[in-house]
Amino acid sequence: MNRSPDLPHNPDHNIIFPHISREEHPKRQVLLMRRSLQVIFKYKKMMFALFLGIFALIVLATYLIPPTYRAQSTIIVERHVETEKAVLLGIESQQVRDLKDWLIAEINILQSTPVLERVVTGLKLAEADDVSPTEKEQLHLQAIEDLRKGLLVENPRKSNVINLQIENSDPELASQILNEVVKNYQNYRNKVYSESNSYLFFQNQIKSAEKGLLDKKLELAAFKKQFGVVSPDEQVEIILRKLSEYEKSLTHTRTERIGKQARLEILRKSLGDGRLTNIPVLENTETPNRYMYWARIRIELLHLEMQRDSLLLKYTPEYKGVKNLTIQINTTKEKMYDEVNQILEEENGRVASLMAEESELRSSIAEIKNELKMFSEKEVTFTELSRQIENKSDIYSLLLNQRDEAGLSLAKGLHGIAVRVVSEAITPVSPVKPNKKLNLFLGFFLAIFVSLGTVLLKEYFDNSIDTPEKIERYIGLPVLATVVDCNVKSK
Structure with a gap:
């Protein structure tokens, strides 16, 4: 068994170097997977600690960050x-x-x-x-x-x-x-x-004109209600017609009264002259029964006078028959005189009644004329209020037209653009940040990747030779097998 010089030695393994290239190793992928698992299990405590720390930080940050x-x-x-x-x-x-x-x-x-x-x-x-x-x-x-x-x-x-x-x-x-x-x-x-505040100006003027117009209309309505003025022209015509009728009645009454007074004057003069048998005005009295009675007495008186005159042609006034006729004539004259006095009293009463009626008609005519005069003043007030309402209505219409023109100018001045709110902002219910589910999901995988990457990085910078791959990386020779060092006890 040969060992590589000047390299750290792992006492657990004795490595045999065959002359086979790295690319020709038949089970490289399997070995790489196995080595990765070995590294994970080798640093499992550190990896687990890193995972828990990172994930805990993400959880704390997710729940402690204020919602947005x-x-x-x-x-x-x-x-x-x-x-x-x-x-x-x-x-x-x-x-x-x-x-x-x-x-x-x-x-x-x-x-x-x-x-x-x-x-x-x-x-x-x-x-x-x-x-x-x-x-x-x-x-x-x-x-x-x-x-x-x-x-x-x-x-x-x-x-x-x-x-x-x-x-x-x-x-x-x-x-x-x-x-x-x-x-x-x-x-x-x-x-x-x-470009100008004309639209707002006309808007304010319209409010003022509208208020003034409404006030005048209310004032006219109160005036109509208080004085009973509805249509001045028609009411004036009614008053004038009424005045004409009263004046006609007054003229008729006055004419009748003057006629009666003239007849009474003739009647009094006839009584004063003693002409009881020739009073023509008695025919026009309003008491035909009395006139007929008076006419019958007059005929009787004339008949008696004719009889007396006939006797005086034969006899002297001392004749008894003449005296009797004279007595009857005097009695008849007294009856005629009494009858004429009664007619005179009745006619005086009628004249007084006509005078009272005339006075009442004059009073009524004066009241109507006074009413007409007062109504003329009311009509003036009514006409003035109507004129003011008409003027204010014209001003109001003019202001409306000018406001519309100003609005058109304003619209053109706004470059032909109208801004409308489609959806107003409402108070949101759910926060958009942080997204807890997404943060926890990504944090879980981030903790795994960071901990795994840290372990792999640590393993990558580890210079000790304890795996066949490191031997292949350092010396470029394939490894056939590894032998684990073990202590064998001697018998």
């Missing part, structure tokens, strides 16, 4: 209707050609410092106590930069959809940040592209 939540939001950037018409009609549009360019511009606005600064300020992401103004400004700028780095903006290929993502240890804060980013992006881009 991811909030997501999606917005769509729509093109102006003119662009869509250009596409449908086959007309080449500059906006269509530059689809990617204006999407990049929108993404740049989305990630711009003013937008992120408003988010940081609004959510107080850079709040710190007991710091100097300089440090506070640095913290503010650092928070903006951290937000820019953490905000992930993606644009799927050949689409006008923008996906936003952000990760944070606080799930609610993550969703708030993303929603604030979208809101401030919309506000800031409107401010960037808007």
Whole structure:
């Protein structure tokens, strides 16, 4: 048995060197597998310790690392209707050609410092106590930069959809940040592209005009309810018709009263003159029975006077027959006088009644005229309120038209782009980091590979010759067999 000079010797093996090359060894793969198993079993304690240590570290790191939540939001950037018409009609549009360019511009606005600064300020992401103004400004700028780095903006290929993502240890804060980013992006881009504040001005003016119009309508409704004014023209016509009827009644009553007074004056004068048998006005009295009675008495009186005159032609006034007729004539005259007085009293009563009626009609006419005068004032107020309502309605309509024109100008000023939120960010429920199952799975295999690699590396750098492979590697000769050294006891 020969030994290689100047090489470490393993006392457990005596090696015999045949003259066979390495490539010609018939069981090389089997020997290599066996040698690998020998190395594993040789360093099994170290390998097991490394596996446990590495896997334990991975488990601890997985469960001790704070969870990270991811909030997501999606917005769509729509093109102006003119662009869509250009596409449908086959007309080449500059906006269509530059689809990617204006999407990049929108993404740049989305990630711009003013937008992120408003988010940081609004959510107080850079709040710190007991710091100097300089440090506070640095913290503010650092928070903006951290937000820019953490905000992930993606644009799927050949689409006008923008996906936003952000990760944070606080799930609610993550969703708030993303929603604030979208809101401030919309506000800031409107401010960037808007050339004037005319739209907001008209919007505020419309609110003021609408309030003024509503107030005037309520005032007119209260005025109608209080004074009963519905349609001034119709109500004035009714009042004038009523006034005309009362004035006609007054004229008729006054004419009748004047006629009766004239007849009464004639009647009194006739009584004063003693002309009881010739009173023509009695025919027009409203008491025909009395007039007929008076006419019958007058006929009787005339008959008696004719009889007396006939007797006076033959006899003297002292004649008994003449005296009797004279007495009857005087009695008849007294009856006629009494009857005329009664007619006079009744006619006086009718005149007084007509005068009272006339006075009442005059009072009613005065009230109607006063009502007409007051209604004229109400009509003026009603007309003024109606005119104010009409003017405010015209102003309101004008403001609406001008607002629409300003909105159209604003839309054109926004480069024909409308930003709509497809999906708002909601508070995530499950964390995206760490993925415990994946970490444990990968950690298990990583611990195996690291421990196995460490053992193999240690074996590779081991210079002691204790295997046939090392002999072949160092001296280039194949090994036929190995003989294990053993101590044999002598008998």
